[in-house]
Amino acid sequence: MIKKMTCISCPLGCQLEVEVNETIKVTGNKCKRGEEYAKNEVTNPKRVITSTVRVEGGDRPLVSVKTDKEVPKDKIFEIMKEINKIKALAPVNIGDIIIENVLGTGANIVATAKVMKG
């Protein structure tokens, strides 16, 4: 089976063809990252999730957050539910852990913006 995909490791966006038999054969990639990306995409696709979390006592109502590692793609919506449950308390700094090891994925939800007391 040949699967076509666009590599997103960098803005170049190589068009890859991935042949999945006993081994995985990747063509169309201009660098090593393309091969790695394609292999991961067909075996264990992962993504960084970015969203926002409510803040109490801050100079703005929300703080932006991300997973500090890529998480399995099929966990995205479950993780979003966790993110939407929680509230942060001002002040918040970039890198502050908002949720530790979210759903046992090994990834933390960390703040990506600064919120001061307000």
Next chain:
Amino acid sequence: MKRDLVIIGGGPAGLAAALEAKKNGIDDILILERDKRLGGILQQCIHNGFGLHIFKEQLTGPEYAQRFIDEVERLGIEYKLDTMVLHLGDDKHITAINPKDGLMEIDAKAVVLAMGCRERTRGALNIPGNRPAGVFTAGAAQRFVNMEGYMVGKKVVILGSGDIGLIMARRMTLEGAEVKMVVELMPYSTGLKRNIVQCLEDFDIPLLFSHTVVKIHGKERLEGVTIAKVDENRRPIEGTEEYIECDTLLLSVGLIPENELSREANIKINPVTSGAYVNELMETSIDGIFACGNVVHVHDLVDFVTEESYLAGYGAAMYIKGQYKKDGKRFNTMGVNGIRYVVPNSICPQNVKGSVNFYMRVSDVYHNVNLIVKDGENIIYKSRKNHVSPGEMENVKLSKEVLEKVDGNELVFSLEEVAK
């Protein structure tokens, strides 16, 4: 008030220009920002993918902005928030206002324009139909969702496959909305490939090329839109109309540099980019007024905005210190045959520091072409491109040595088919 350098706009362009001017010995700098905080539009771009070129890592918009804000704070560069510039004269006289200082009259030795761009609106598209609530530009919706904390709707159609539209398709999906489709007038996307993959394909959101919205339905709130296929002249084809029920329509149909102030200062504007004509140091047609970032031409990547703005900051510093020579040989740049525009527009090699990065956009999708740069009949640069698209900016770096050898008074950038 008299200032050495006034920078209008505290987004990524203004911040980078300020830092580079400071680094080059200018201490009296004032940044004027109309929002409540520095960072510009990056503050609402909470997705990641920023900084791959400059920092060699993937940052979110607020993280990218904060690196520059921290540096501005550390160096003690002065800025005023909540401050609107009302007028800019060609004598570099600025009128600005804010609630704390009231009306301010500022005479600057040099000015950097870093006002960014604005989204095209429904009015600019002339979509027929009613005027219900629920029609937003994608960026306005992004601000509501990511900064103010309001969801803008539940069933969404997005018109235009620009990057903000794609990013918002994912964002709305993550927050529980149903994004029914993205419709794109052109037969190709104007957004970055990685956004099409990560924002649409990941969530099975259909992308319909050569389609547009021909009618908006609903009285108080949007109830639906009629979409239709378009022909090669982008005219809706009769009989292809389809009604799509939705409560929200997001528009991601292009960005326009925000040059009201530039026009007041009689700065010459390039009709192709809607931004100022600039030279090798990002100086506009008016002496001592520089410009950088999306106010000059709309970029895909903030990294390139930063790079271009460092140059403007350097240029302004050279100007203030009187080290910027205007008497040297100068030639223009031009894009033809598939190259829609080139920035910068003119080059005086003696002012170039190391090299010039020429940015350009192509006018259509082309495969297997050479991007060539000619000085008269002489080809001074050639690069093979497997795929070019108007949605992805191209750039060509030429060194000072190469630029110094240019004989003619025009450097011509063009595409040519690769000989079979």
